[in-house]
Amino acid sequence: MRITLVAALLLGATPALADTIEAPATIRAVTLFPRGAQVVRDVTLKLPEGQHEVLVPGLPEGTDISTLRVMGEGVQIGAVSLIDGRTPALTNTDSAQIKDARARLDQATEALANGQDQVATIRAKAQAAQDQIDFLKGAGTQVSDPAQLQAMAQMVGDQILAISERAIAAQADARRAESALKPLQEAVKQAQAALDALQNPAQNHDVLRAMVQGSGTLTITSYAGNAGWQPSYDLRLDGANNTLDMERFVSVHQATGEDWSNVDLTLSTARPGGQSAPAPVYPRLARIGPPMVAKPLSKNLARADSGMAAPAPMMAEAALSDTAALQMQGETVTYHYPTAVDLRDGVDDLRLKLDAKKIPVNVLAEAVPLSDPQAYRVAEGTNDTGEILLPGPANLFADGAMVGQTQLPMVAAGDKLRLGFGAIEGIRLSRTMPDTTEGDRGLISKSNERREVVQIDVKNLTNRDWPMRVIDRVPYSEQDDLKISYKFSEQPSANNYDDKRGVLAWRFDLPAGQEKQIRTETTLSWPTDQILR
Template identity: 40%
Template sequence: MRALCLPLLLVASPALADDIALSSRVSAVTLYLQGATVIREVPFAAPAGTHDLILADLPRGTPLGSVRVSIDGARMGGVTTRRDYVPPRDMAESAELLAARAEVERLEEAMRTARARIDDIRLEAEAARARLAFLDRIGQGDGAAALEIDRLRALSQMIGTETLAARQTALEATRRADAAERALTDQQEALEAARKALKALVPEEEARAMLAVAVSADTATEGRMVVTYTIADAGWQPLYDLHLARASGALRIERGALVRQSTGENWQDVALTLSTARPSEQTQPGQIWPWVPRIVDPEEIRPLARQKGADALMSMAAPAAEMERAVVADADFDGLSVTYSYPGPVDVTTGADHVRLMLGSLEAQAEIVAQAVPMLDQTAYLMAEFTNETDEILLPTSQARFYLDGRYVGQRGLGLIAAGDEADLSFGPIDGLRLSRTLRDRNEGDRGLIRKSNEMTEAVAIEVENLTGMAWPLRVLDRVPVSEQNDLEITWSATPKPTEENVDDMRGILAWEFDLPAGETQTIRLDTAMEWPEGKVLR
């Protein structure tokens, strides 16, 4: 970076020779999902004695309370910080900046010229429509009826000829104006791109924060000052492209990252590390407070409906006041989090578009099954069940894209998948696996759903029809009611019997697993009965 002159700052110093002005740049950054640790390395040379190393180019928004300084090559004394310091700027502009500004001005002028041309064309159309209105008034005037037949005929021919010409002129002008409007789209995109390029080149003009570090040495020395601080206006978001090969079950997870920062300065050629650590979130375990139940008279009980949301539970827990062959990054797992060290220098412009980086891919073997939920869906969905056998965490993201045999099937969010976790991923519907769930007649005169004052029975038929032309491993999910009261008796039976009950530790959720050949239909019958005492109501 340019060396900084500091006449305003140095006025307050008793001896100018004791102050050494330095300029710095961001040399390394560790980005978290929200926030970052920034490192600035500044070489210096100092004569023997005591001096102040002055660093006046920190961004204005730098959280000075988080600044930490280390010195190599001299003894370090006190550290002084100051906000809102405005150092003088070198007004010389680079050739690249001048060219970018000229390109923006050229494109803006071209846009103005094009829009003026469109306005002229539309004026032609308006003039033609005005002629039409005038001709229409001539034909409807009272004077036309009093004309002789020859003069009336001539007037009629004139009006017809002029009307036709005016309509053609209006139509042709409208078409030319519309075509010119469509042509503006490319010019507008080129102008936006030029403005972004200019923004990335414009040097920051904000006030800066100042840092003064006292150092001393017995002899002339050369050393290095390292300034480290944490910021909130930066972060990265994981990206995943998940590719599944249906024939083999091979699952490839291509990982990427969207990097952003709004620190007020551009990062140029920084060594970038991405971390899955989350220092901006909870960093200590929750606190359990004593539970002190008490007995009160019935009239002292506050109705639960008057308590708001979590207050009803918090009152038992705590007092209210206590709550292509891309360049890819190398991963390192330390047992707590994963870091990705990007192998090359990275440029990130402040406040500009996200920078996309590649983090490499993971390979896994998935078991493919068609999952059917007839209660909610009309078709089954292709699911890939796999275990994350790597040491790396798949972080939650809203931008996971799914591909089946190279075909894009959709984008949706992906939850956190820790190392060793099992996960089910959906790769879209299987339209040929038709689902139905219907109430069936139990006997003549009765409906499938029978309800008396203290009894209710239900008979359900679930069908899965395979019209895909190939066999599929099926997993069908349904449910039966669950009782938490002794007086409410629930019985159920299923034909065939479910393969699993209480799926994923959810009571009453049933699963049937079977292979369904092409062209065949599997039927499941599910009967449920509930009984309760007279005088009670089922809710």
């Protein structure tokens, strides 16, 4: 009995639970990541005293409650849950939106009824005229005197003609009035559809349920995965001033299941769904053992194995090798768009202009005669914008003319930037091997030797001087028994260029109309019981 009394006292001290209230939310702001979006909604509440169950419909289907955050200003928030199935029945009065929709339906229905009444009135006039005609046609049957019958016939004929004209005019008015009903009927149809949509919302949306007390604003923050933005660039190279003018744009898309209308848009370079910590390094155990002897395969297995694309050891080596993944470098950068944005679900790809930057660069002609008969215009510099440059497609312009398109890689703030701006057809290259010999140096030496000579010719047929970089390669060795020596007509400016062994680079200026020749001589020697592979 005491327990019951205490429970009753506690219940008496608890605010009474009022009816369930539906309160639609308005999307106020969106923070868009390269993949995903954070959506902020506001719900304005004016609640009676006590605790209430508030239903907020319209959240995208599949909203993750773990990413959902609900905050209140002027209200106290209790338990929060997501409903993705049947919504609880509402026992409170209709919302303001439903009341407005019902009022619009009543107005449209009343207007249609008035129009139908007018049509019925016109139809009644036409029917009355027809009834008069029928009466007059039967009136002459009771007259036997021929003179009276003739006079009666003349009178009836005149009256039928006049009444027929009124009937035809009434029917024409009725047809016009019925045509005028079509807009009214469409208005009723649309008003009914709008009311049905509010009273029976689509089932492919989630509903937020929260226990709320007080009056104020609910702020709902959720994460949507099917959205994102990607930068794109217009890169304009000014070779005379050695500058790169960069215009940045963003392409915005979303297929979250709802339209974004008049939202405050912020673009962020953060990647909430990406890797947030370094990958672990696992111990590597080295072991030795006797060499494995390959067992001969049966004929059937040998035939089956011959169709394999790659042996298992090669696949295992690939799995153990390092892999590169796209990761953020530097601090997160955000861009706030100055005007409100509309972006419909799944149908709009919005392109917005972001900003413009100017980057100082060095411009040179880079030549790889091993693969290309001409040089290419290359700009090299440093990303001094103070911001990370995200990967994206870029249109390339050189001295005012469009020369191509490329995919700009991710470039961290302060990192090196290198871009190609198309071929320079006036710088021609040739790479020949005029002297290559291989064979015994003598019967007693017990060694083999190969001598390779490579000749590179570079011609500047343009009307301007060009700073040049010529890149070529020579063989290198990791075996003590394979000896390699080199001779150069001009020493390379860089050995192991771009951290690649055996790759050489020469830097020089080539005036207009001039040409340059580079010769390399490589000698390889190895024991006679070995072969060069």
